[in-house]
Amino acid sequence: MTLDCPLPHPASDRVLLAHGEGGRLMRRLIRDVLLAALDNAHLRPLGDAALLPPFDGPVVTTTDCYVVSPLFFPGGDIGSLAVHGTVNDLAVSGAEPLYLTLGLIVEEGLPLETLRALVRSLGAAAEACGVPVVAGDTKVVPRGAADGLFVCTTGLGQLRPGVDLGCHRIRPGDRVLVSGTLGDHGLAVLSAREGLGLGDELRSDSAPLTGLVASLFDAGLDVRFLRDPTRGGVAAVLHEVAEATGLSIAIDEAALPLSEAGRGACEILGLDPLFVANEGKVVVFVSPAGADAALACLRRHPLGRDAARIGTVGEGPAGVLVRGPLGVPRVLDEPAGAPLPRIC
Amino acid sequence: MKHVDEYRDPHLARALLDRIHRSVTRPWTVMEVCGGQTHTLLRAGIDQLLPAGLRLVHGPGCPVCVTPLELIDRALAIAARPGVTFCSFGDMLRVPGSATDLLHVRAAGGDVRTVYSPLDAVALAREYPDREVVFFAVGFETTAPATALAVRQAAALGLGNFSLLAAHVLVPPAMAAILASPGNRVQAFLAAGHVCAVTGYEDYVALAERHRVPIVVTGFEPVDLLEGIALAVAQLEAGRHAVENQYARAVRRDGNRAAQDVVAEVYEVCDRPWRGLGILPRSGLRLRPTYAAFDAEKRFAVEAILTAESAECRAGEVLLGLLRPDECAAFGTACTPEHPLGAPMVSSEGACAAYWRYRRGGR
Amino acid sequence: MCLAVPGRVVEWGEAAGGLASAVVEFGGVRRSVCMACVPDADLGDYVIVHAGVAIARLDAAEAERVLADLRAALNDPAEAGP
Numbered sequence: 001m002t003l004d005c006p007l008p009h010p011a012s013d014r015v016l017l018a019h020g021e022g023g024r025l026m027r028r029l030i031r032d033v034l035l036a037a038l039d040n041a042h043l044r045p046l047g048d049a050a051l052l053p054p055f056d057g058p059v060v061t062t063t064d065c066y067v068v069s070p071l072f073f074p075g076g077d078i079g080s081l082a083v084h085g086t087v088n089d090l091a092v093s094g095a096e097p098l099y100l101t102l103g104l105i106v107e108e109g110l111p112l113e114t115l116r117a118l119v120r121s122l123g124a125a126a127e128a129c130g131v132p133v134v135a136g137d138t139k140v141v142p143r144g145a146a147d148g149l150f151v152c153t154t155g156l157g158q159l160r161p162g163v164d165l166g167c168h169r170i171r172p173g174d175r176v177l178v179s180g181t182l183g184d185h186g187l188a189v190l191s192a193r194e195g196l197g198l199g200d201e202l203r204s205d206s207a208p209l210t211g212l213v214a215s216l217f218d219a220g221l222d223v224r225f226l227r228d229p230t231r232g233g234v235a236a237v238l239h240e241v242a243e244a245t246g247l248s249i250a251i252d253e254a255a256l257p258l259s260e261a262g263r264g265a266c267e268i269l270g271l272d273p274l275f276v277a278n279e280g281k282v283v284v285f286v287s288p289a290g291a292d293a294a295l296a297c298l299r300r301h302p303l304g305r306d307a308a309r310i311g312t313v314g315e316g317p318a319g320v321l322v323r324g325p326l327g328v329p330r331v332l333d334e335p336a337g338a339p340l341p342r343i344c
Numbered sequence: 345m346k347h348v349d350e351y352r353d354p355h356l357a358r359a360l361l362d363r364i365h366r367s368v369t370r371p372w373t374v375m376e377v378c379g380g381q382t383h384t385l386l387r388a389g390i391d392q393l394l395p396a397g398l399r400l401v402h403g404p405g406c407p408v409c410v411t412p413l414e415l416i417d418r419a420l421a422i423a424a425r426p427g428v429t430f431c432s433f434g435d436m437l438r439v440p441g442s443a444t445d446l447l448h449v450r451a452a453g454g455d456v457r458t459v460y461s462p463l464d465a466v467a468l469a470r471e472y473p474d475r476e477v478v479f480f481a482v483g484f485e486t487t488a489p490a491t492a493l494a495v496r497q498a499a500a501l502g503l504g505n506f507s508l509l510a511a512h513v514l515v516p517p518a519m520a521a522i523l524a525s526p527g528n529r530v531q532a533f534l535a536a537g538h539v540c541a542v543t544g545y546e547d548y549v550a551l552a553e554r555h556r557v558p559i560v561v562t563g564f565e566p567v568d569l570l571e572g573i574a575l576a577v578a579q580l581e582a583g584r585h586a587v588e589n590q591y592a593r594a595v596r597r598d599g600n601r602a603a604q605d606v607v608a609e610v611y612e613v614c615d616r617p618w619r620g621l622g623i624l625p626r627s628g629l630r631l632r633p634t635y636a637a638f639d640a641e642k643r644f645a646v647e648a649i650l651t652a653e654s655a656e657c658r659a660g661e662v663l664l665g666l667l668r669p670d671e672c673a674a675f676g677t678a679c680t681p682e683h684p685l686g687a688p689m690v691s692s693e694g695a696c697a698a699y700w701r702y703r704r705g706g707r
Numbered sequence: 708m709c710l711a712v713p714g715r716v717v718e719w720g721e722a723a724g725g726l727a728s729a730v731v732e733f734g735g736v737r738r739s740v741c742m743a744c745v746p747d748a749d750l751g752d753y754v755i756v757h758a759g760v761a762i763a764r765l766d767a768a769e770a771e772r773v774l775a776d777l778r779a780a781l782n783d784p785a786e787a788g789p
Contacts, residue, residue, distance in 0.1 A: 196460050198736045264734025267345060268756070269460065270710045325352050325566060326361075328389020330702040336681055337447075340434030341460055343487060343710055343758050344379055344408055344691060345734045347713040347753055347765060350774055359781035380709055433758070461759025463741055466724070483758075486709035489744050490760040497724035538709035541755060541763040564709075571777065593770035594755050594763045603744040603762055 015110045020140030033116050034104075034136065037123035042099070042134035050134035052099060058159040060095035062086060066151040071118060073192045075185070075204030076279070078151055079122030084206045084279060085230065086155040087129050091213040092226035092282055094165045095157030100126060102136040103152035108143045118149060129208045131155075160217055167244035169224040175291035176249060176311040177284040179212060179304045180205070181259040182234060183266065183276030186339070190276075191265065196341065201261040207280030212301045216284070219297045225285040228278070232335040234310075235274040235320070237283045239334045242318040250329065251311035251322045259306075269341035274322070274332065276339055285313065347593070351565030360570035361393055364577055371397035372580050373529045374573060375522070375665050377515060378536035379406035380564050382695055386702040388566045390573075398577065401529070401665035402698070404518050405536050407483045407511075408435045408691035409663060410618040413651040415511045416441040419480050420449055421646045422509065428644075429455045429472065431465035432480040438690045442652040462494035462508070469498065469506035478640045479508040486538040488512045488629055489603040492610035495631070495638050507640040510630050513616055515539050516547045517627035522664055523555045530665055532576040534562040534569070537591040542607075544599025548587045556585045563591040610635055619653075619687060620660030657686035662695050669699040676700070711757035713765050714740070716750050731756060 018025045030046065042050045066082045076084075083100065090097040102122070106115060126133055185204040190196065209228065216223050227237045238249050251274075258266070258273055266273050280303060286294045291309060298304030321329040350356075376382060382402045385391050391400050404410055420441045423430035430446070437446045437458065450456040455475075459465050462479050469477035481491040491508060498506040515536055522528055535548060540561045548559045558579035562572030572590040579586065589595055607629070616628025631639045656674050661667035669675055669688070679685040681700060688694030712733055720728035720739050731740040731754060741760045748754050754761035 194458055194460075195464065197464070197738050199738070201736050260735025262735070263345065264732075264736040267348065268710075268712045268714075268733050268736070268738070324388045325354050326357050326388050326390065326393060327354070328392055330387060330389060333681075333701045337438070340437055340458060342435045343433045343483060344406060344435045345713070346715070347767075347770060356777065356781065363781070378709060461741075463726075463759050484709060486711065486757055486762065489762060490741075490758040493726060493741055493743055493760060497726050500724040500726075536709060538711045538755070538757060538762065541711070567777075592773060593766050600744055600763055602746055606744065 013112050015106050015108060015112060015115060015140055017108050017140050017142065020106070020138060026138070030138065033112070033119055034138070037119045038126065038133045038136070040132040040134070042132055043136070052134065055158050057161065060090055060093050060157045060159050062089040062093070062155045064089060064153050064155070066153075067147060068189060069147050070192050071114065071148050073204055074188050074200050074202060076206035077118055077121050078149055079118040079120070080125040081206050081279060082151040082153050083122055083125035083129060083131070084208050086153040087131055088209045088228045090155045090157035091208070091210045092228050094163035094226070095159050097129065097131045097155055097157045097210060099156040100131050100133045101154040102133045104136070104138045105146050105150040105152070106138065106140045107146040107148050108140055110148055115149065125208070129210060163217060165223065165225055167225055167241055170241065170245050170247065170285050170313055171224070172247060172313055172315050173288050174224055174285050174313040175288060175309055176251070176313065177286060177291070177295055177298065177307060177309050178234060178257065179282045179284070179298050180280070180306040181257045181262055182278060182281070183262050183271070183273040184259060185279040186233065186277035187262055187265045187271070196269070198265055202265055205278060205280035207303055209280065209282050209303065212298065212303045213282060215297050215301055216294060219293060221290040221294050221297065222287040223284060223290070223294065224287065227283050229281055229283050230279060231277050233273070233275045233277055234283060235332055235335050238320045238332065241285070242320050246316045246318045248314040248316060248319045248321065249311055250314055251320065251332070253322050253324050255308050255310045257306045257308045271339045271341065275335045348565065351563065351567040353567060356567045357570055360567065360574055364398070364570065364574050365395050367574070367577055367581055368395045368398055369581060371399065372531055372577065373399045373401055374532045374534065374576050375401045375403045375530040376534040376562070376569070377403040377405040377519065378539070379409070379691070379694065381405070381534060381536070381562065381569060382698050384564055384566060385569055386698045390566060390569060394573070402695040403522065403665055404618070404621065404663035405484070405515065406688065406691050406694045407487070407513055408439055409659065409687040409694045410513055410621065411439070411482050411511050411687070412617040413442060413619050413653055414617070414649050415509065417649045417651055418641065418646050419509055420444055420446065421649070422478055422640060422644045423449045423454045423456050424452070425644070427476050429457060429468060429475045429477045430480070431457045431459045431468065431477060433482065434458045435691060436480055436482060439687050440684055440690065442650070462491045463497065466494050466498050466501070466503065466506055469503050470501060473505055475505060477506050480511065481508045482511045484513060484515055484536070484539050485543045486541070488607045488611060489542060492606045495610050495635055496606065498638060499635070507638050507643045508631070509640040510611070512611070512629040513618060514613070514627050514629070516551065517624045518618070518621070519551060521621065521624055523551070523557065525664055525666070527666055530557070532558040532580055533560070534572045534576065535559050537561055537563040537568070537595060540591070540595045540599065542600050542603045544597050545587055545589065545595065546597065552585050552587050558585050559587045561587070561589045561591050561595050563594065620663050654685040659686035659688050662688055669696040672696070709757060711755045711762060713753045714756050716748055716752050716754060719750070731761070
C-alpha cells in the first residue's frame with residue numbers, strides 16, 4: 001500500500017523536490033520540459049534503457065560532468081556546453097559522435113523557465129551536432145546541494161576507420177598547432193561569475209569540433225594526437241603530453257593566437273592565456289611533413305580561422321618550455337588551481 | 345595594445361642589451377624593488393641575458409609577501425564569520441596565515457569573494473545591505489588611492505555595512521631598511537614605476553644622496569626594464585648617484601597630487617611590521633579617526649591572535665635581497681607552491697614563486 | 708606589485724557616490740574606471756589603470772618622443788661597437 005496524497009500539487013514556477021520523486025509531477029516535467037526539447041525516436045519510449053543498432057567497429061565512449069557557474073554566460077550556457085564538451089571528447093579521440101545520454105541534477109527552487117531554457121539550448125545543440133540524447137535521468141536535490149543545475153553526460157561514438165591517435169605516436173620534431181584564440185571561454189565565465197565588469201566582448205568559444213577534426217582526417221594528414229584544452233588550458237595538455245611521452249615541448253609565446261578582447265582581459269587581470277580554459281579549440285600534434293597542410297586545413301574551416309603553429313616537440317627529458325619575446329626559454333609550470341585575477 | 349606592445353619590441357630590447365654589455369666594466373649589484381618588475385625580468389629571461397658580472401637582486405616589492413602575518417590571521421578570522429562577505433584581490437587567496445588561508449576558509453563555508461577593484465566591494469555592500477562587506481586593503485602606494493576612494497564612496501553613499509582592513513605598506517622605508525642592513529650589497533635601485541606614478545620621486549633624492557646609490561624610476565615592460573638597467577649601469581660606471589626617471593610617460597616628479605590628496609584624507613602614516621622584516625617605522629597606512637566607522641579592525645573584535653611563522657622560512661632574507669630563493673634549503677623541498685612555508689612562494693610575484701615558475705628545472 | 712595597464716578613455720560614465728567614472732578600452736575589452744585621480748584626462752586620452760582606478764594620465768607626446776629618441780640613439784652608428 002502506498003500513501004499518496006490525492007490532492008494535486010499547486011502549480012509552481014520552480015522545480016520542487018517532488019519533481020524528482022517519480023510521480024505525476026516528474027512525468028509532467030519529463031514530458032513538458034525534457035521530451036519537448038530533446039525528442040527523438042530512441043528517447044520517446046522513455047524506457048529504462050535505449051535500444052541502439054549495432055556499431056560497425058570499435059566503440060568510443062566518454063563521460064563528462066558540467067558544473068559551470070553562472071548557468072548562462074556570453075557565448076553559451078551549461079546546456080550547449082554539455083553537448084559540445086562531450087561531442088568534442090569523442091571527436092578528438094578520432095570518433096564520429098553518435099549518441100548522448102544525459103543526467104540532470106536540479107537544485108530545488110530553480111525556476112522552471114530557467115530549466116526549460118537550458119534544456120532547449122541543450123536540445124538545439126544536440127540537434128545541430130546530429131547527436132540525439134537517447135537516455136536520461138533526472139534528480140532533484142535540496143536547496144544548496146547543487147549550484148542551480150549540474151549536467152552529466154555520456155557520449156558514444158564510433159572510431160573512424162584507419163585513425164590511430166595517441167601519445168605513443170608523438171615523435172621529436174612533431175609540430176604543435178592550436179586551432180584558434182586562447183582562453184575565450186575561461187575569461188568569459190570568470191568575468192561573468194566574479195562580476196569583473198568586462199562587458200560582452202568576452203564570449204565563450206563553446207562549439208562542436210566534429211567538422212573541424214573530420215577535415216583533418218579527410219585530408220589524409222598524419223595527425224599523431226588531438227586534445228581539446230579545457231580546464232587548465234593549453235598548459236595542461238602540454239604537460240600531459242610531455243609526461244606521457246617523456247619528451248620536451250617548446251612553445252613560442254609570440255605565436256599564441258589571442259582575440260583582442262582576450263588579450264586586453266589577460267593584461268588587466270594579470271592572467272596567462274596558456275592556463276585559461278577553452279571549449280571550442282583543439283591542440284593538434286602532427287608530423288613535420290604534414291604541419292603546413294594541417295594548418296591550412298584548419299584555417300579553411302570557420303572554427304579554425306585563427307589556427308596557428310605554436311611549437312615543436314623536442315627530445316627528452318620531459319618538460320614544457322616557453323620562448324619569450326627575447327627568445328629566452330622559461331619553464332612552463334603546471335596549472336595549479338583556477339587562474340585568479342591579481343593586482344600585483 | 346598601444347603603449348604596451350612598443351615596450352616589448354625585441355629589436356629595441358636587443359639593442360639595449362648590447363648597450364648594457366658594452367658599458368659594463370666591473371661587477372655591479374642592482375635591485376629592482378617591485379615584484380611586477382621581477383616577474384617581467386624572469387619571464388622574459390632578461391636576467392639570463394645580462395652580462396655575467398651584473399647581478400640582479402629582487403626586492404620586497406610584493407605587498408602580498410610583506411603583509412604582516414597578524415593582519416592576515418585577523419582577515420581570516422573575520423572572513424570566517426557568518427554574515428560577512430569578505431572581498432579580496434585574487435593575490436591574497438592562497439597566502440598562508442598561521443593555520444589556514446582564504447581559499448580554505450571559503451571551502452569551510454566563508455563567503456570569500458575575489459574582486460578586481462575595491463570599488464566593486466562597495467558596490468556589493470550597496471547591493472546586499474544585510475551583509476557585512478569587508479575589503480582586505482593590501483598593496484603599496486599604488487593601491488592606496490583606490491582603497492581610499494572606496495572608503496570615500498562608502499561614506500558618501502552612507503553605507504553602514506562596508507568596512508576595510510587597512511594593510512597598506514610604503515616603499516621608501518623598505519628601501520632605506522635595505523640600504524641600512526649590514527651585509528647589503530645593493531649598489532643601485534630600479535624604483536617601482538607605478539608607486540612613483542602616485543607618489544612622485546622627491547623622496548628618493550635624499551636616499552640617493554645619503555647612501556650614494558643611483559635610483560632609476562622604471563616601468564614594467566622588457567624595454568622599460570632594460571632601459572632602466574642601462575641608465576643605472578651608466579651612472580654606476582661614471583660614479584654618479586642621481587635619481588632618474590625612465591618611466592616619464594607615467595611618472596612626474598611630484599607624482600599625482602589628486603591621488604596623494606585622497607590618500608592623505610583617508611589614511612595616516614603608522615609604524616607597521618613587515619612579514620619577514622620586522623617593524624619598519626612610519627611604513628604603513630591606517631585609517632584616520634574620522635573614518636573609524638569604516639575600520640574593520642574596530643568593527644570586528646577578534647580574540648588575541650597568536651601568530652606562528654614557520655621556523656624554516658627565510659622570507660625575510662629573500663625580501664632584503666640577501667638570499668636568492670634557490671639558495672634556500674627549503675626551496676623545492678619543504679617549500680613549494682602547493683605547500684608554501686611563506687608568502688614569497690605563493691604570491692604570483694613573490695621572488696620564490698617566480699624562481700619556481702621560471703627557473704626550476706629548465707635552463 | 709602594481710599591475711597597471713594603459714587604456715583609452717572612450718566614454719564618460721555615471722558618477723557614483725561623488726566619484727567621476729569613464730569607460731576605458733584595453734585592447735578589445737572595456738571597463739568602467741574611476742577617474743577621480745585624473746581630473747585633467749579627457750576622451751581619447753590614455754590613462755594608467757590599477758584596480759579599477761586611473762592613477763595617472765599617460766603623456767602620449769612624451770611617450771612618442773622618448774621612444775623615438777631611444778630608437779634613434781640605438782640606431783646611431785656611434786652606438787655600434789667596434
